[in-house]
Amino acid sequence: MxxxxxxxxxxxxxxxxxxxxxxxxxxxxxxxxxxxxxxxxxxxxxxxxxxxxxxxxxxxxxxxxxxxxxxxxxxxxxxxxxxxxxxxxxxxxxxxxxxxxxxxxxxxxxxxxxxxxxxxxxxxxxxRHTDRRPTRGAPVDADTLRSITAAVESAGTGLHLLRPDEVYDLATAADHAQRTEADETAWQAELGYWTGGNRLLGSGIPDAAIPHDTPRTTVPGRDFGHHGDLLVSDAHDRTADFAILYGAEDTTLDWLRAGEALSAAWLTATELGVAVVPLSATIEVSATRALIRHLLADLDHPYLVLRFGTHDPADGPAPHTPRLPTNQIIEQV
Ligand SMILES: Cc1cc2nc3c(=O)[nH]c(=O)nc-3n(C[C@H](O)[C@H](O)[C@H](O)COP(=O)(O)O)c2cc1C
CATH class of the missing domain: 3.40.109.10 (NADH Oxidase)
Known part of the structure; x- marks a missing residue:
């Protein structure tokens, strides 16, 4: 022994x-x-x-x-x-x-x-957290966008920043994706299960993090099917930037790496005062995922759409979303 x-x-x-x-x-x-x-x-x-x-x-x-x-x-x-x-x-x-x-x-x-x-x-x-209010602060400067792109690339994924004309194509695709999903009863039921209400368990999105009114945006944010308690101004998020996380293949390994890149990008963005909102509806619906792929010249595969922007400090902080107790996600062997 x-x-x-x-x-x-x-x-x-x-x-x-x-x-x-x-x-x-x-x-x-x-x-x-x-x-x-x-x-x-x-x-x-x-x-x-x-x-x-x-x-x-x-x-x-x-x-x-x-x-x-x-x-x-x-x-x-x-x-x-x-x-x-x-x-x-x-x-x-x-x-x-x-x-x-x-x-x-x-x-x-x-x-x-x-x-x-x-x-x-x-x-x-x-x-770090998701702030779904319209971004009405100063536009994100080019150096900051370069730093966020470098963080994504260092994690082995690409980031395509959309030109203004491409943002309109994204907006059309996002609108189409939301309508497609909203038409499906099973989808609505799943969204309803995970969002809103007062959850004790620490999973799902609480009403506190869901806008109380539809924010004025160029690209529609997630339609949660109901309004929450998060106060939003009537400002338009005209200064927001949009980008696509992408890579050459579309496998489990690529999705895992894209998640690592998302974290690297989001931490860098937060440190530089930039708010990030992932927009995944266009990725969830295969027809709109193909439209997003057109924005990558059909060469690469899109993994996630991101909105970057800055908030007016006068808006104060948005609430954080709770998490599951650790004993439900960690198993000690
Ligand atoms: C893959 C992925 C897709 C997401 N899609 C959306 C989305 O379409 N709309 C949205 O408002 N938030 C989206 N989010 C943000 C999550 O809702 C958020 O991370 C989660 O509720 C936890 O809250 P927190 O980021 O504030 O900690 C997404 C996050 C991830 C990782």
């Missing part, structure tokens, strides 16, 4: 703590309808990420592309946490060919110096 020396015991505790911190931090990631479709298995010096179909959107997201993209954002959050704890982790994406729901495995490898940027990113995770 071998027993751990005191130093080894401290190391093991530090490793377990870093991995636990990573899984907890990942819980703050954005997800489609705040479904939080992830499950973490925590053991020894490794952390495994699984897609949790029990919180999947069968009607809205039948092939799980947006759920997997959400898991990618959680995976990036976990990596930020490990870096801020001073760990270099080895990442294997889709490590189990027999189990496609096993999305990633993180194994602690060695200690690294903690960079100020890692601490800043960790703090930003607690600040």
């Amino acid at each position: 071998t027993t751990d020396t005191p130093t080894q015991a401290v190391d093991i505790r530090a490793e377990a703590q870093a991995l636990s911190n990573a899984a907890v931090t990942a819980g703050h990631a954005p997800s489609i309808h705040n479904t939080q479709p992830w499950r973490w298995r925590l053991m020894d010096n490794q952390l495994d990420l699984y897609l949790d179909h029990s919180r999947g959107l069968e009607v809205t997201d039948p092939d799980s592309r947006l759920a997997i993209l959400s898991c990618g954002a959680a995976l990036h959050h976990a990596q930020v946490s490990l870096a801020a704890d001073g760990w270099h982790a080895l990442l294997a994406r889709l490590p189990d060919t027999e189990n496609p729901d096993h999305l990633a495995q993180l194994r602690l490898d060695h200690r690294i110096p903690v960079e100020p940027a890692a601490i800043r990113h960790l703090q930003t995770i607690g600040l």
Whole structure:
């Protein structure tokens, strides 16, 4: 029988703590309808990420592309946490060919110096949120858009910023997608299940984060089927920019990487004072996804549409959306 020396015991505790911190931090990631479709298995010096179909959107997201993209954002959050704890982790994406729901495995490898940027990113995770009010602040400057694009590219995905004429095509596609979805009873029922009301469980989008009136926008935001409690001004979001996260292929691996890129972009944007709203309706409906692909010259595949903008500080902060208790998403083995 071998027993751990005191130093080894401290190391093991530090490793377990870093991995636990990573899984907890990942819980703050954005997800489609705040479904939080992830499950973490925590053991020894490794952390495994699984897609949790029990919180999947069968009607809205039948092939799980947006759920997997959400898991990618959680995976990036976990990596930020490990870096801020001073760990270099080895990442294997889709490590189990027999189990496609096993999305990633993180194994602690060695200690690294903690960079100020890692601490800043960790703090930003607690600040980042979706603000659906019209952006009525100053336009986002070119340097800031370049920094956000660089964050996306460093995570292995592309970001196509739309020209004004392309924004009108996006608006038409978004309107078509919303109408298509609203016509489907099963889709309405699924949206109704995940949005509005006062949820105790910590999943779904509460009324506090849903506009009380339809915001005046060039590209329609998500139609939640009812109005919530979030006060919106009658300003028009004319200064907003729109972009498409894209890549060369359209596989599970690409959706996972797109989620990592979404997290990297959103944290960078938040640090630079830019608000982000993902707009996924055009991706959910296959006909409008094809229209969005035309904006990429039919060469690449669109993963998600993003709105960038700045808010008037006088508007004050928008509320944060709650999360599931950690014991529902982390399994200790
Ligand atoms: C893949 C994906 C798709 C999303 N689609 C939309 C959308 O179409 N409209 C919207 O208002 N928010 C959208 N969101 C934002 C989520 O609703 C939001 O992340 C979630 O409710 C958690 O809230 P938080 O971002 O404020 O933490 C999306 C997020 C992700 C990750």
